[in-house]
Amino acid sequence: MFAHFQKELNRLKEKGLYRALKKVSSSVDTTVIINGREVILFSSNNYLGLANHPALKKAAISALQNYGSGAGASRLISGNLEIHEKLEQRIAAFKKCSAAIIFSTGYMANIGAITSLAGKNDLILSDQLNHASIIDACRLSEAETKIYPHKDFAALEEILRQAIRRHGKAGYNNIFFITDGIFSMDGDITPLPDLLKIAEQYNALVILDDAHATGVIGNNGGGTPEYFDIADNKRLIQIGTFSKAMGSLGGYVVGHELIVEFLINRARSFIYSTALPPSVVAASIAAIDILENDKTLLHSLQNNIDRFKKGIAEIGYDSMEIETPIIPIIIGDADLTMKFADALFEKGVYAPGIRPPTVPDNQSRIRVSLMSSHTEDQINTALSVFEEEGKRLGII
Numbered sequence: 001m002f003a004h005f006q007k008e009l010n011r012l013k014e015k016g017l018y019r020a021l022k023k024v025s026s027s028v029d030t031t032v033i034i035n036g037r038e039v040i041l042f043s044s045n046n047y048l049g050l051a052n053h054p055a056l057k058k059a060a061i062s063a064l065q066n067y068g069s070g071a072g073a074s075r076l077i078s079g080n081l082e083i084h085e086k087l088e089q090r091i092a093a094f095k096k097c098s099a100a101i102i103f104s105t106g107y108m109a110n111i112g113a114i115t116s117l118a119g120k121n122d123l124i125l126s127d128q129l130n131h132a133s134i135i136d137a138c139r140l141s142e143a144e145t146k147i148y149p150h151k152d153f154a155a156l157e158e159i160l161r162q163a164i165r166r167h168g169k170a171g172y173n174n175i176f177f178i179t180d181g182i183f184s185m186d187g188d189i190t191p192l193p194d195l196l197k198i199a200e201q202y203n204a205l206v207i208l209d210d211a212h213a214t215g216v217i218g219n220n221g222g223g224t225p226e227y228f229d230i231a232d233n234k235r236l237i238q239i240g241t242f243s244k245a246m247g248s249l250g251g252y253v254v255g256h257e258l259i260v261e262f263l264i265n266r267a268r269s270f271i272y273s274t275a276l277p278p279s280v281v282a283a284s285i286a287a288i289d290i291l292e293n294d295k296t297l298l299h300s301l302q303n304n305i306d307r308f309k310k311g312i313a314e315i316g317y318d319s320m321e322i323e324t325p326i327i328p329i330i331i332g333d334a335d336l337t338m339k340f341a342d343a344l345f346e347k348g349v350y351a352p353g354i355r356p357p358t359v360p361d362n363q364s365r366i367r368v369s370l371m372s373s374h375t376e377d378q379i380n381t382a383l384s385v386f387e388e389e390g391k392r393l394g395i396i
């Protein structure tokens with residue numbers, strides 16, 4: 001009965017692509033116990049260390065006591081608690097947008113927004129390195145989807161011109177450019193103002209997935225638009241998640257009121273899914289409170305990025321341009337990368353190896369994710385292990 005699945009799993013094992021879960025048996029912090037071993041964690045999206053912050057925990061407990069453990073229904077039935085609307089107002093204000101709608105996860109926000117906004121007779125242009133949830137959403141939408149080479153807007157324009165020519169006189173109903181703000185594997189930032197300029201020219205809308213940028217870049221942690229000093233732009237529809245720098249869970253779309261009204265009526269992952277539990281919503285609100293009132297976490301994160309960037313260059317690693325807490329250290333060969341990741345783990349540093357198909361051939365890498373709560377000692381320890389093990393394996 002299961003022969004096909006077993007065969008497929010065996011194939012994955014043979015190709016070195018088999019995935020297995022690692023068990024964490026401690027609180028979510030810079031040091032964790034994974035598979036029984038204490039390691040310094042360099043793989044978390046908990047960039048500001050908020051996932052274990054007392055204020056978030058306190059807010060979650062209080063909401064649990066006030067409202068109960070679950071919302072009990074989808075938002076459009078009877079699950080629309082006042083706390084959901086409060087979070088929507090807070091995230092819209094934080095992002096300097098007029099309206100917001102929350103989803104159960106960032107993945108669901110992408111699925112819901114993209115599949116309902118883009119349909120038949122629409123065109124999507126999507127960056128080659130966009131997150132899997134965007135790829136899946138484009139596939140699920142009925143729109144014609146074209147992939148443009150990573151951040152290559154000249155190529156985007158060429159693909160766009162050709163598509164418009166081929167499509168004929170009637171034209172597309174809507175054209176969408178979709179991009180991550182900070183790319184999750186390379187840690188680089190999309191040049192958003194350039195993309196918006198082209199969008200203006202072709203009357204396109206830009207869907208920006210700012211999952212990794214929110215709470216991370218911009219003077220107030222406002223993400224990619226704030227980083228580039230772009231105020232609320234009508235062409236911009238922002239998607240995000242509370243699960244990364246905000247230390248909680250839940251996705252959102254922020255933008256023009258009309259877009260939010262449309263999504264409430266059309267986004268299936270919003271309509272047909274139970275509303276987020278109030279405790280989770282309260283934790284997200286507490287995270288926004290912290291971001292709005294205290295810049296120390298953002299500053300510590302930047303200091304840690306600078307510290308790691310300097311250290312890794314001194315050791316002699318080939319890392320890409322480091323702009324954000326996501327730092328890819330390119331090894332190249334997939335087997336060597338995994339061997340290196342295992343060696344780091346054995347020495348108490350957990351930074352995962354990333355290999356094809358997640359990244360292109362010969363671009364296998366160790367992906368380091370930094371947190372504001374990493375101490376100077378933890379970063380120095382990691383750097384010495386990178387040096388020691390890198391030399392032992394002949395990588396540097």
Ligand SMILES: Cc1ncc(COP(=O)(O)O)c(C=O)c1O
Nearest residue numbers: 105106107131133184211241243
């Ligand atoms: C760019 C990007 N978008 C969306 C998501 C999905 O967010 P969530 O984990 O909240 O579902 C992720 C998370 O992995 C991501 O990296």
